[in-house]
Amino acid sequence: MSDESTTYIAPEPKFGYPAGPKLDQQIKARHRRGQFWYVLLGASLIVSILALIALLYTIVNDAFGLAAVEYKNDPTRLVVEQQEKVMLADRDTVSSEDDRELAAGIMNDPYAIGFFGYAYYQQSSDNLTLLAVDGITPDAGNVEDGTYPLARPLFLYSDARVLENNQAANVFINYYLTHVNEEISDVGYFPLSAGRISQAQQTWKQANALDLPAGQWAAINPDGVGGSLSIAGSSTVYPLTQRMLERIKADGFVGDTSDESVGSTAGYRAFCVDGAADIAAGSRPMNQNEFASCRKIGRLPLEFAVGTDALAIVVSAQNDFLTAVTADELRLIFTTAQKWSDVNPNWPDQPIKRFIPGTDSGTLDFFVETVFPIALDELPQPTLVSILADNVSPGLGRRMESEQRFFADQLVFFSQEQWAEACDGATPYAGCTLPPRAKDSVLQLLNENVTEPNIVAVWKLVPSLLNRAAIEQEALEKYPAASLQFTSWVSTAFLRSPQSSTPELAGVRTAVLGSLWVVAFTALVSFPLGVGAAIYLEEYATDNRLNRLIQTNISNLAGVPSIIYGMLGLAVFVRALEVITSGTAFGAVAAGATANGRTILSASLTLALLILPIIIISGQEALRSVPNSLRQGGMALGATQWQTIWSHVLPSALPGILTGTILSISRALGETAPLVVVGASTFITTDPTGPFAKFTTLPVQIYQWTSRPQPEFQNLAAAAIVVLLILLLSLNATAVLLRNRYARRAA
Amino acid sequence: MATQSSVPPIATETFSAESLTKRPRIGEALIQVFLFSCGIISIFTTIGIVIVLAEEAIKFFALPQVTLLEYFTGTKWQPAIGYFGVLPLVLATIMISGIGMVVALPIGLLTAIYLSEYASPRARNILKPLLEVLAGIPTVVYGYFALQFMTPVLRSIFGVQQVQIFNVASAGIVVGILIIPLVTSLSEDALSAVPRSLREAAYALGGTKWETARQIVLPAGLSGVTAAFVVAISRAVGETMIVAIAAGSGPRNFEIGKDSLFGFIFNPFVAGETMTGHMVRISGGDLSYNSVEYLSIFSIGLLLFVMTLILNLIARRIVTKYREVYE
Amino acid sequence: MTLNSYAQNKHLAVEADKMSVYYGGFRAVKEVSLQIPQKAITALIGPSGCGKSTVLRSFNRMNDLVPTARVEGAIHYHGNNIYAPNVDPVEIRRRIGMVFQKPNPFSKSIYENVAWGARINGYKGNMDELVEASLRQAALWDEVKDKLAESGFSLSGGQQQRLCIARTIAVKPEIILMDEPTSALDPVATLKIEDLIQELKENYTIIIVTHNMQQAARASDFTAFFNMDADRAGYLVEFNETNEIFTNPKHELTEQYITGRFG
Ligand SMILES: Nc1ncnc2c1ncn2[C@@H]1O[C@H](COP(=O)(O)OP(=O)(O)O)[C@@H](O)[C@H]1O
């Protein structure tokens, strides 16, 4: 009664019961106890929700993430090489490492086109026309900020230890970084901004352990400095380096210098593999493989940006129809088009004369990488086939072609005579009758036999997002030859590829198709039987012993562990009824020969028995909810019982029946244990062809991957789970839609 | 009265007495036979299960190297070298079901009380589908979850040395999570079936919400809740994929007296294959008909079938026998 | 004795003051004002659906259990509005008990059915005595004294209802609400309950909803007659001593109703 708010309490104390303040306390204590339990109830609910979140988290965490991939053959390189080969093979194309020769060739032919470093264009700018690409003509601004599509940085690379031991190299780089912007425009390239130059200077200062404040530079006077200095690399950087060498010598440098224009790749090789060059010059950044090679010989490359080059796309000054091109036009001009009019009908009907740099210069690589798509799967099929042909042995190629041809009208590895002979012979190749390979199949062959990706390490999603820098560091140290890629394990390739023992090539195609076949047959068998039984029990069955037994039995069956159904299926469908389930009874031997009764049909029949009780029970519920007036109405019109059921009862129970059926089918879709027992194949790579085919299903596939020790297979399992859950979700969404539609109609 | 009606006279001749007699309707009869066969299939399924399991199990026990006594008392299961004691498998099954129950019963029951007594209709509309989602996830996914989430969590809590990669505890906990929705929905059905008048009576005596729920509603729904528990145990015993993936692939053979009781035999952090896990593993490999392994898994299957059947019958009996009849 | 004189001599137990009750948007009871005298039997009568049960259940906040229900106006109990926000319905119900239309024993033993309410409310005395006394008061003791451990369901309908009354008086409330407590019982059982109610009047205020005009006339001291308006909202037509209502109704509607001309 201490509390003003509770003064309404009855005045008379009741014998035996707490009264007054005691009563207040008692009730408060009871409420507190209730609140404690209320919190506990809420907490228990949260456990379930947390479990669901943890489950989804685990799956997503594994289905995406960084992976370190090593390739036997770098796919990018393959594509570039292939494109270059195509370009060089054309007889109207002139290729030379000497850019001056290219310039001279273009000048004199109004129908010529070519490209080379901007510097060479400047030397002959009077006789050449510079083309805008995608509407942008190169100038200092758009080249450095990269809006001009064909611009690229120029680099020198060296190593701290080399600079320490080789005074000539150290002083030369110092001199380079001091004066390059005074010369570069004259040579024909674009100067770097002050900021980027000072960044390069900072690298030099660090290599020399000079602790100067940012922005302060320690130019060294080269007068009298000597020693021997070897530079190798890009032909694009070459003229600039030559200019710097001339100037440093004029300033009193007395060293012994060699400067070779061999192309960026060769230059990096000389620096990183042979260790012959002290400085490498390049027109592209060093890639991870090159870094790794350097590390192997104890060199840690230091990168000095020295300028920017732009590729000049030029035509002769005599050309009167071209001032600008698009990237799409460029692709056509340098590959398939024969005449200018092939590219654009407004252009003259004259053959295109092409002038391009040779393969050793980084310039051609750069052009190809920038203008052409370089992802393997974006290439047209013929290109893929020719890459394949270039990179596999003829024997292997013939085997691939004998399994399935690459083209309908053309042979790649066989001659016409050989093929005709084999196909007319006693044991014709499978490829003689099969339709030609699809692009996916070619891509898969390329992956398996040429690029041969090999995942050496994987990281989960959350660390991949949060600790990317640390992971990059780790990957560089542990797997120098690998490239780090953000990988979505769920991808279109994953959906399209069949099972494979190489995790990076494996997919769920066969498993998904297997699941769909199995589930379709399961539904086909169990739906009519289940609905029939439900109708019998609800509409016909009288209350006698047998019918009660059936009813009890059905609910007991619903509680039998699914693996028991697997044993039933194994003994009955796989073993006893093998002639039927393997298809031999129907002469379907070709497909069933190896399946041994372990077929889609056996699996479906097993699952059908498994879900039958669920369909029956939900069907009964749906039928029970149909009002009796409907039945009486039908009967009163003189319809027989079946006519009434068929035209009145079933239609109005149908949505309920379908909902139950769909839910039980989603149960079948997720079922694993009985299928393992019935003998799902552990490894099949061919699509199931029918009810008598061997099979695997998505859950079985998940089980197998989960049981593998290698971590990549866990990623695959997670990805397959994502696919499975999406399938289930769409099934359930259908059920919900049906239910809602039903509810609306009933309302 | 002269009527000028144009309505044709009723064709009385169609109502001859003959047409009113019962006619055999072949179509109807055939349909009934078909529907009846659909119903009877379930009986055949049960008979099939019993025959198949019993037949192969009898063959198994007829093998000279197998004796019933050793089967039920032996503590080693190594068919390849002639040990046929099913106890290690049964023990793992019981441990995992036990752990699962410890997780699922309190959580499932408390959640059911929350849903039936406390949740507003709106909260119920959100929470029940959520539990349905949990119930609809395939068990192989839970197996993956056990291996990839629960095991690392246990190992980080109890130490990598203590907890093996494959262990009974993480499989058991996840089996528990799997059956929470089952316990919840069956228990909630039982609690919701308790008539409102009982709650009103309790409130009218001055009961608080919790007192009413705990002391009046729960005892009134107890038979249904108990049945839910028993069904859940049966489900846990029969659960396969989670244990096949996460509990280990080898029976935990032991020797009484030699192996430490809680360090090994009953240690939840050690691997232990269950009956179902063993059946999946053996049948997943190359299995030749009538080999000892082939026959042995049918004997285990029979044991499993009998165990779950008994549990389900108990549940049914509890429901029918102890259900209070409310008007 | 007129109502007013009675009210002056005796205290009021509880009083509804312009109370309206809504179920969602539907107004089931409209501005009812009603003064219930202490230690007397008040009957609520009226046609089916006019809100008698709703009014009755408002007196111990039983309507709180219906999520859509909402009460406007006030119910005064010992000078306090029981619908004030700081009032705990558990305390109200502990003091204002209720007996329902259908007997609803708990699924516990007969003994526990009676003891449960006492136990949760912290009864300190001798429980056996309380159970016996309550069962005796409910005129059930002789019939059940040998089977106290049996389930409450084992009793007949009339016995179950008396058990429910015993259970209610065991917590010693001040007021007992009864919603057609005999409508589900046979005439013999009904008679016993009616007699019991008469005895209870000594110690308790009783409000009883009844359908049965004779029951109201025979067994109550005061009668409130309710009717529905065109919107199906219930309202109080007339409240008076039972004698007055049945012999000399002020309202034409009341007369029509008690003479069975409608309802
Ligand atoms: N829980 C409820 N929800 C909605 N409407 C209700 C509820 N209970 C009663 N009603 C409505 O309130 C009105 C009065 O009901 P009630 O108090 O039970 O009448 P009586 O007891 O006089 O027959 C009726 O129209 C009834 O339909």
Ligand SMILES: [Mg+2]
């Ligand atoms: Mg009523």
